[in-house]
Amino acid sequence: MIMLCRRLPRHTASTEHPMPSSRRGLLLLLLAMVASLSTVVIRSRDSPFTTMEAYPPPIVALAALVGERLTAPRAWLLLLLPVPILVARYSFGAKRARKMRPQQADDRLPPSPPALPVLGHLHLVGSLPHVSLRNLARKHGHDLMLLRLGAMPVVIVSSPAAAQAVLRTHDHVFASRPHSLVAEIVLYGPSDVGFAPHGEYWRQARKLVTTHLLTVKKVQSLRHAREEEVSTVMAKIGEAAGAGAVVDVGDLLGSFTNDLACRGVMGKTSSRNEGLRKLFRQLVVDTSPLLGGFHVEEFFPFLARFGVLSRVVRAKSERLRRRWDELLDRLIDNHESKHEAMAAASDPKEEDDDFIHVLLSVRQEYGLTREHTKAILLDVFFGGIDTAATVLENTVIELMKEPRVMKKLQAEVRSIVPKGQEIVSEADLNGMAYLRAVIKESLRLRNVTPLLAPHFSMASCSVDGVVVPAGVRVLINVWAIGRDPRFWEDAEEFVPERFLNGGSAADVGFKGNDFQFLPFSAGRRQCPGMNFGIAAMEVMLANLVHRFDWEMPAGKETRDIDMSEEFGLVMHRKEKLLLVPKLRV
């Protein structure tokens, strides 16, 4: 990364912001750190700090991007560790930076807000980076801006036009991913689709996934699996309703999408094993924060020379990989013996279309190794479980807060499903335009992947009169774009009607052609699991509102639902969503 930064052209006079002189900057930085430390000292006398909000902003920013919850000793460590290194580094770095003059006089970088030395803009990014980045873009009026988070240059995209430039016009330049140590270890290289850098391997793996695993036909063939899994959830909710008990809605939805992923990956027979499904769920829960978090040495690469932090991350990742290996190898071995027996008997049976089986049958054609196979399977778990479950949970919350919308949705679903039919089938969904509008509105207002996955520029590229250099992360703030009043009427309101015929966004879809609405992104890296996710969400939401009315637990009101969230590749609410189901009378 240091190499890449060195290649960055410097700002020209027209875009350069006044920077403090090297000494003043260093002094400022030390003052900021002393202030931060004293805040920790003063506060830690009163409380043991278990949440990130209690920390001063620079720590919160680091923590959010590191993806860790901080305890007080960790906060001290994070702050103290870099100080002497930063001081030495900064005094040498400032001299060297002065020597780095523009490589091409006409390279005009995207504009940047004023930055601190060493930290760059890191201190401006809070625990919800998509919110801080939206505020920064608004304050300075930059729809495309260049930030420096520590030593890492990052371009932030905050308008439909800029998103279109990155995801369509110059897609071929921005379709790579930055290196991630965790992905390298847990995802075998990475050899999956989501984290693999752009190149021939990624192209082939993505082709395999889109033509064999996540096709429309495959999504349709899993229809009965979805209906069965939905019935299981409805039975659990029915029991709770009978007993007047509270249900943990997030947990139910997480199990549903996990079990669906298990069904797709290993087929009906293996996925009946509850222990196995729980093992998958636990592993996904343990791996996601590490995979979604950034890690501190990416911001301060010179710390990598000491290797302490990366050793910790590496050790954690290797432990996780061993656990995944054990589980996936066992499953693939089982499938392999079945696959061979079936091939010998030339007698394809009902289990021949689960994802493991499909991958085994194309392994020669695509030259897949065992590790490639495991990595590609892992994408189904990391791409499909948290995303769909969180969208559903957010939708339920919005419906609880907007009883008008809830009633209208229930009326639509209840009027279409024949009387006496307990479970809404996928065939019933056809006429449910309002249900679709509700899901779209939830994807807009409560986007669960607010910055998409990081893109990475493979070459320097001119975008709207500025130059984005090679080797830069590009974060597309689709959350901000989705609630920007320049492009949406009543942008902060939950109004599904906007997506209905005659509504202000009636023609806006999520397939990647409307750059003000990008829940699944657009271009080469667009989500290949879109149909898979939508099918699961539609049938589940219809069933949740069909047989049940939902109430808050005794003594609670909808305004008590705690909306605070934790940042990650997929956003999570911190608190459980507990609701009481009532059987419809």
Ligand code: HEM
């Ligand atoms: C509501 C559900 C879902 C949402 C909101 C969602 C959203 C996204 C987003 C925003 C990206 C990143 C695109 C980019 O970086 O430009 C992505 C990528 C991806 N998603 Fe999804 N996703 C969902 C469901 C699924 C499902 C069910 C699967 C698989 C079964 C899946 C598999 C993937 C994969 C493999 C990628 C990486 C594509 C690439 O890098 O080439 N997703 N998804």
